[in-house]
Amino acid sequence: MENSLSFEVHGPARLEGSVTLSGAKNSALKLMAAALLATGKTTLHNVPGIADVEIMSDLLRSLGCTVDYDNALQRLIIDVPEIPGHRAEYNLVRKLRASINVLGPLIARLGKAEVALPGGDAIGSRGLDFHIKGLADLGAEAHSEHGYVIATAPDGLKGAEISLSFPSVGATENIMTAAVMAKGVTTIDNAAREPDVVDLGEFLISMGANISGLGSNVITISGVEKLNPTTHSTLPDRIVAGTWAFAAAMTQGDITIIGGREDHLAIPLDKLVQAGAVVTTTQDGFRVRMDRRPRAIDIVTLPYPGFPTDLQPMAICMNAIAEGHSMVTENVFEGRFMFVNELKRLGANITVDGHHAAINGLPLLSGAPVVATDIRAGAGLVLAGLVSEGITVVEDGYHVDRGYTHFAENLRALGAEVSRISN
Ligand code: UD1
Numbered sequence: 001m002e003n004s005l006s007f008e009v010h011g012p013a014r015l016e017g018s019v020t021l022s023g024a025k026n027s028a029l030k031l032m033a034a035a036l037l038a039t040g041k042t043t044l045h046n047v048p049g050i051a052d053v054e055i056m057s058d059l060l061r062s063l064g065c066t067v068d069y070d071n072a073l074q075r076l077i078i079d080v081p082e083i084p085g086h087r088a089e090y091n092l093v094r095k096l097r098a099s100i101n102v103l104g105p106l107i108a109r110l111g112k113a114e115v116a117l118p119g120g121d122a123i124g125s126r127g128l129d130f131h132i133k134g135l136a137d138l139g140a141e142a143h144s145e146h147g148y149v150i151a152t153a154p155d156g157l158k159g160a161e162i163s164l165s166f167p168s169v170g171a172t173e174n175i176m177t178a179a180v181m182a183k184g185v186t187t188i189d190n191a192a193r194e195p196d197v198v199d200l201g202e203f204l205i206s207m208g209a210n211i212s213g214l215g216s217n218v219i220t221i222s223g224v225e226k227l228n229p230t231t232h233s234t235l236p237d238r239i240v241a242g243t244w245a246f247a248a249a250m251t252q253g254d255i256t257i258i259g260g261r262e263d264h265l266a267i268p269l270d271k272l273v274q275a276g277a278v279v280t281t282t283q284d285g286f287r288v289r290m291d292r293r294p295r296a297i298d299i300v301t302l303p304y305p306g307f308p309t310d311l312q313p314m315a316i317c318m319n320a321i322a323e324g325h326s327m328v329t330e331n332v333f334e335g336r337f338m339f340v341n342e343l344k345r346l347g348a349n350i351t352v353d354g355h356h357a358a359i360n361g362l363p364l365l366s367g368a369p370v371v372a373t374d375i376r377a378g379a380g381l382v383l384a385g386l387v388s389e390g391i392t393v394v395e396d397g398y399h400v401d402r403g404y405t406h407f408a409e410n411l412r413a414l415g416a417e418v419s420r421i422s423n
Contacts, residue, residue: 005397007378007408009385010417011367015253017414019244021260021285022048022405023074023234026098026169027199031232032056033101034177034200035078036063037109038207040229047076047234051402052096059092059099063106080229084109090116090147100170103131103149104177107140112152117144130164130171137162138175138182159184159223167192167217167303173200180209182223191219194304195264199235206230238264239310239376240404241285245269246314247383247414248288249277250321255414260285267307271297271315275322296324296361301331309333313380316340320348321387322361330355339377342370346388367392375403382407386416393421 023046033056035042047053049071057067060078063085068077086106093099093116106113117128128149135142135151137160142151159182162175172192177200179186191197193215201214207227213219241260248255249272262269262281269279269286275294280287296319301309309332319326320343330336337352344350346365351358367390372378378400385392394400397420400407411418 004422005401006421006423007382007385007394007397007400008419008421009367009382009388009392009394011386011388011390011392012364013251013386013416015247015251015255015386015411015414015416018256018258019410019414020258021236021241022046024196024199024237024239025050025052025403026196026239028053028234029056029096029098030101030173030196030200031203031234032060032076032078033098034105034203035229036060036065036080036084036102036105037177037180037204038227038229039080039082041077041079042229043231044076044078045231045233046074046236048237048405049074050405051398052098055092055096056098059088059096059102062089062092063102086110086112087114088116093118100128100131100149101173101177103135103151104174107135107151107153108157108178108181111154111156113149115149117147117149130166130168131174134162134164134171134175135178138178138186140178157182159186159221161187161189163189164191166190169194169197172197172219176201176204176211176219176221179221179223180204180211180227181225184223186221186223188219189217191217192303193217195235195238203230203232206232236261239308241265242268242308242311243314243379243383243404245272245288246311246318247386249275249290249294250318250383251386252290252292253414254287254289256282256285256287258285262286266305268311271299271307275318293363294318294322296322296326296359298327300329303332309336310376312336313339313377314383316350316357316359317343317380317384317387319359319361320350320384321363321365324361326359326361328357328359330357338373339381342373342377342381343384345370346384346392348384364389366390369393369395372396372399375399379404379407382411382418
């Protein structure tokens with residue numbers, strides 16, 4: 001039973017040593033969905049062995065693909081049939097927000113797609129209006145009905161000028177994967193600039209797509225007739241890297257993050273330096289060392305290159321034991337402060353008002369049972385357990401497994417006393 005997994009953390013602890021990063025969850029899942037654009041075998045390297053990859057594999061199988069994952073090699077091979085299925089059922093989609101990424105490729109290839117409205121993390125309302133409007137701008141008829149997004153484009157899609165009112169990662173990806181085989185030129189204005197979006201764009205280019213402006217806020221796509229299967233390596237996971245960076249700072253530790261890309265974490269690392277950490281570049285990654293109690297830092301989450309919402313729980317946890325007062329403002333997902341009530345069970349002094357959290361740092365928290373509400377909150381609470389006196393049990397730990405490979409093992413290798421308990 002997925003619900004019965006907990007992480008038991010004995011604190012306080014200091015983390016020291018090195019971790020090797022896996023491929024990014026949020027890239028791998030999108031690359032897997034985009035493989036649907038070409039008949040034949042696409043090979044993805046550096047794919048993390050996490051639960052979400054298994055769910056996306058099942059979803060692709062339900063559409064007629066053959067999917068083989070080799071955990072030792074971190075390699076995934078997807079064989080896409082000439083005509084994949086066009087309906088992604090609720091029983092799989094509900095488990096994974098990124099399932100919505102099959103929408104663009106299916107409408108592009110088949111002229112029709114039916115995708116159940118996704119579930120995923122409980123972090124906010126997470127609308128799909130930009131996705132639907134984007135497809136409509138490309139000439140599809142798209143609406144939601146009986147819990148499904150239904151899109152049809154019997155005469156194919158046509159390039160269009162699309163402007164997003166917020167640089168949504170998912171909408172940028174769905175529009176990009178729909179437009180790659182549309183007739184003519186598409187521009188996406190106010191596009192998301194996340195490294196995951198760039199990775200997906202480069203993957204599409206290697207399939208034969210014509211795309212420019214990746215990483216900027218205007219992406220231009222000239223449609224091509226056909227795409228070919230390809231081989232691609234997923235980016236290292238910047239959110240996992242950021243999690244380890246905060247873990248080092250919070251525990252006054254010293255962690256070398258092998259495979260970490262500082263350029264993908266410029267603002268979070270700058271914040272850690274303000275908190276007192278020393279960040280140095282190493283041969284194959286970077287190192288974060290903290291020799292003092294962290295100083296409290298104000299944080300505002302924003303689309304990339306701003307401070308990522310996915311690291312907001314770690315920032316709050318660090319501020320909870322930092323010296324001084326701080327304010328953390330969440331601008332991306334309104335439900336992301338839900339875990340603060342759990343953190344307060346560890347004694348943290350935090351007041352939430354709308355999308356602001358005011359934090360008064362304490363020297364140490366005190367261990368207690370808490371519940372993980374999403375992947376990042378779960379990881380943050382485990383880290384909070386490391387700066388708590390006594391035992392913290394993080395229940396619903398399966399959330400953490402959705403985004404982190406060998407989390408407990410890595411923590412133990414860094415010197416912490418952490419175990420997984422299933423009951
Ligand atoms: C992705 C990531 C998630 C990360 C987020 C921001 C996946 C599966 N998830 O989520 O981990 O936290 O990017 O970097 O890759 N919105 C709308 N209408 C839409 C689309 C989005 O209102 O049609 C809103 C959302 O409710 C949210 C904001 O826009 O408030 C950002 O959403 P978006 O960037 O789309 O995030 P996801 O792609 O869902």
